[in-house]
Amino acid sequence: MSGSLAARLARRIGRDGPIPLAEFMALNNAAYYAGGDPFGRGGDFITAPEISQMFGEIVGLWCVDAWERLGRPADIRLVELGPGRGVLMADALRAARLQPAFRPEVHLVETSPALRALQRAQGFDAAWHDRVETVPEGPAIWIANEFFDALPVRQFLRVNGCWHERLVDYDGSHFRFAAGPALRHAGAGEDGDISEVCPAATGMAAALAARPGYGLAVDYGYVEPPRRPTVQAVSGHEPVDPLSRPGEADMSAHVDFAALVRAGREGGAAVWGPVPQGAWLKRLGIEARAARLGGQEEALARLTGGDAMGRLFRVLAFGPAGAPAPAGFVDGEGG
Numbered sequence: 001m002s003g004s005l006a007a008r009l010a011r012r013i014g015r016d017g018p019i020p021l022a023e024f025m026a027l028n029n030a031a032y033y034a035g036g037d038p039f040g041r042g043g044d045f046i047t048a049p050e051i052s053q054m055f056g057e058i059v060g061l062w063c064v065d066a067w068e069r070l071g072r073p074a075d076i077r078l079v080e081l082g083p084g085r086g087v088l089m090a091d092a093l094r095a096a097r098l099q100p101a102f103r104p105e106v107h108l109v110e111t112s113p114a115l116r117a118l119q120r121a122q123g124f125d126a127a128w129h130d131r132v133e134t135v136p137e138g139p140a141i142w143i144a145n146e147f148f149d150a151l152p153v154r155q156f157l158r159v160n161g162c163w164h165e166r167l168v169d170y171d172g173s174h175f176r177f178a179a180g181p182a183l184r185h186a187g188a189g190e191d192g193d194i195s196e197v198c199p200a201a202t203g204m205a206a207a208l209a210a211r212p213g214y215g216l217a218v219d220y221g222y223v224e225p226p227r228r229p230t231v232q233a234v235s236g237h238e239p240v241d242p243l244s245r246p247g248e249a250d251m252s253a254h255v256d257f258a259a260l261v262r263a264g265r266e267g268g269a270a271v272w273g274p275v276p277q278g279a280w281l282k283r284l285g286i287e288a289r290a291a292r293l294g295g296q297e298e299a300l301a302r303l304t305g306g307d308a309m310g311r312l313f314r315v316l317a318f319g320p321a322g323a324p325a326p327a328g329f330v331d332g333e334g335g
């Protein structure tokens with residue numbers, strides 16, 4: 001216990017005072033993902049590529065199509081952000097073999113040593129990075145499924161007409177929220193509102209937008225800010241109090257798609273979507289693929305159903321300014 005993240009945080013907060021929620025979330029997730037394999041039915045949550053190979057196959061064919069749109073450069077990087085167990089990339093590369101001329105250099109952005117080991121065990125050649133900035137320059141196609149939601153968010157609480165950053169304090173037995181000093185007078189809204197921002201996500205989106213190529217982000221999130229906190233924590237498929245078990249539960253927040261769209265455009269990219277995951281997968285032929293594979297009824301319903309991931313999750317694409325909409329998107333469609 002004395003070496004655990006909880007004990008280290010308790011000592012640090014006792015000595016130096018409360019820390020911003022974003023820092024708590026970053027430390028929580030670094031420790032959580034370093035701890036091993038949280039995926040699958042026996043783990044804490046299940047992601048789309050873990051539900052069915054169809055998801056990664058469709059993403060892989062989307063990448064081949066994006067490469068064709070770039071003029072088939074021989075020198076092309078395929079970059080995945082937060083690859084989990086590496087299942088999405090393995091399925092994508094297998095499907096992409098349908099076009100043998102597409103031979104990308106694979107780069108995985110992953111901070112967890114335990115997950116890097118699982119990704120390596122998938123057997124494809126790749127280079128690993130802690131940050132996207134170290135991926136070599138040049139044309140790239142990047143993919144990110146449930147990555148942006150894992151990045152740390154800052155929260156601001158409105159009290160007496162002013163915004164205060166939400167901090168995490170320790171009362172001797174529990175971690176709890178505390179309000180930082182007043183930052184600035186609030187504009188629209190009401191006392192009690194909580195606003196969230198994710199500078200890590202918008203910074204990453206701007207950096208990705210500045211690279212030549214295409215990108216695909218799939219995540220759950222919103223276009224209209226909800227005025228309430230969306231940070232949540234999951235352990236064993238059950239929601240838990242986000243502050244209750246530092247390093248032992250997956251902390252995530254709904255993705256602000258409007259902020260990613262703005263960051264992408266400011267970074268110089270064209271941006272399409274977000275469109276619901278279910279509609280996007282259907283446009284790219286998931287029903288035909290399911291019929292061909294057989295036995296995919298439950299997976300198809302989970303990935304595309306309006307009451308499942310099909311509407312909760314959304315897909316956003318980046319591409320070269322001035323290019324027409326990539327596969328599965330329609331110009332002018334979003335939200």
Ligand SMILES: C[S@@+](CC[C@H](N)C(=O)[O-])C[C@H]1O[C@@H](n2cnc3c(N)ncnc32)[C@H](O)[C@@H]1O
Nearest residue numbers: 033047082083084109110111112115145146150
């Ligand atoms: C929810 S998992 C998604 C896994 C995978 N994309 C999937 O669909 O199964 C989040 C992934 O992002 C990684 N990750 C989280 N924060 C990161 C960061 N700041 N930099 C790089 N990787 C990070 C985690 O280690 C994990 O691989």
